[in-house]
Amino acid sequence: MTKTSCSTGKSHGKIILMGEHAVVHGEPSIALPFPAVEMTATVCEADGPLTIDCSYYNGIAAEMPEILESLKTAIQSALAELQVSDKNLAISLASTIPAERGMGSSAAVSVALTRALFAYFGKPLDQATLLRLVNISEKVAHGNPSGLDAATASGDDPLFYIKGQPFEAFPLNLKAYLIVGDTGVTGQTKEAVASIAAKLDGENPQPYRDAITRLGNFAQTAKAAIEANDPQKLGQLMNQAHDVLSFLDVSSPDLDRLVAAARSAGALGAKLTGGGRGGCVIALSNSRTEAEKVETAILQAGAIRTWIYQMGGTEDAE
Numbered sequence: 001m002t003k004t005s006c007s008t009g010k011s012h013g014k015i016i017l018m019g020e021h022a023v024v025h026g027e028p029s030i031a032l033p034f035p036a037v038e039m040t041a042t043v044c045e046a047d048g049p050l051t052i053d054c055s056y057y058n059g060i061a062a063e064m065p066e067i068l069e070s071l072k073t074a075i076q077s078a079l080a081e082l083q084v085s086d087k088n089l090a091i092s093l094a095s096t097i098p099a100e101r102g103m104g105s106s107a108a109v110s111v112a113l114t115r116a117l118f119a120y121f122g123k124p125l126d127q128a129t130l131l132r133l134v135n136i137s138e139k140v141a142h143g144n145p146s147g148l149d150a151a152t153a154s155g156d157d158p159l160f161y162i163k164g165q166p167f168e169a170f171p172l173n174l175k176a177y178l179i180v181g182d183t184g185v186t187g188q189t190k191e192a193v194a195s196i197a198a199k200l201d202g203e204n205p206q207p208y209r210d211a212i213t214r215l216g217n218f219a220q221t222a223k224a225a226i227e228a229n230d231p232q233k234l235g236q237l238m239n240q241a242h243d244v245l246s247f248l249d250v251s252s253p254d255l256d257r258l259v260a261a262a263r264s265a266g267a268l269g270a271k272l273t274g275g276g277r278g279g280c281v282i283a284l285s286n287s288r289t290e291a292e293k294v295e296t297a298i299l300q301a302g303a304i305r306t307w308i309y310q311m312g313g314t315e316d317a318e
């Protein structure tokens with residue numbers, strides 16, 4: 001194997017439009033790559049044994065030991081696959097993805113690290129191997145990952161996905177704008193996924209099974225709404241999905257406040273995105289002017305950061 005002095009690997013954030021949590025239980029989902037935030041892992045030759053600069057996780061690592069565990073697992077899995085004995089490496093992360101906010105940071109870390117390690121040791125990395133390796137560390141981070149985050153954080157296409165089936169690239173031919181707002185509160189994907197699993201295994205599972213099925217139906221109907229360029233319908237589905245996710249107890253007062261602010265400011269729909277219990281909301285608007293009103297309302301309601309994402313490629317929705 002050829003060794004270079006330093007190599008990098010990249011990935012980006014992801015936004016789940018519909019079907020989070022339900023996707024873990026075999027229901028359809030839609031997610032989009034979110035390149036407005038990105039991750040770079042760098043692997044350099046070092047004089048001593050392997051070091052990892054974890055400053056990306058400063059402030060939250062102490063509360064969430066599993067995220068550092070998943071980072072270590074990502075490195076170990078890649079090195080085991082590469083079958084390397086030389087582990088004198090200095091590894092670091094630089095990122096604009098807010099950590100643990102439903103934007104797929106744990107998957108993005110693993111994708112970028114795996115790519116950087118394969119590049120460093122001069123070995124090609126196909127997508128199937130990348131997703132298999134990332135899934136190992138995602139199990140540590142999330143307990144029971146669907147695989148959606150890793151595929152979306154590593155690819156360029158919006159995806160329609162049912163667990164166990166191939167990822168379907170899915171063009172977002174919708175003339176609309178998505179507003180993303182960060183509560184600034186760390187999400188709890190692992191706990192949220194586990195609490196839904198406990199409800200489904202509990203004494204009264206039927207209402208929760210129905211909720212999961214409804215979320216899957218919303219994702220399926222959302223696909224049709226996008227294909228028909230019907231933002232109004234997609235917005236209604238987002239509102240309904242947020243209510244069902246709240247029933248499943250994966251929302252939070254912060255998320256609910258931003259969702260309410262977006263709706264009051266005229267959004268076609270708004271919901272939490274990702275694992276929930278913190279993290280981000282998404283809202284939908286017909287035009288950039290409307291999206292900016294929603295953005296202002298979300299900021300006034302306490303979002304620490306917002307993004308406006310134009311759907312439908314380069315064509316302007318106004």
Ligand code: MEV
Nearest residue numbers: 020021145146147274275
């Ligand atoms: C987390 O970003 C999305 C969940 O659906 C979990 C998963 O798909 O692995 C909550």
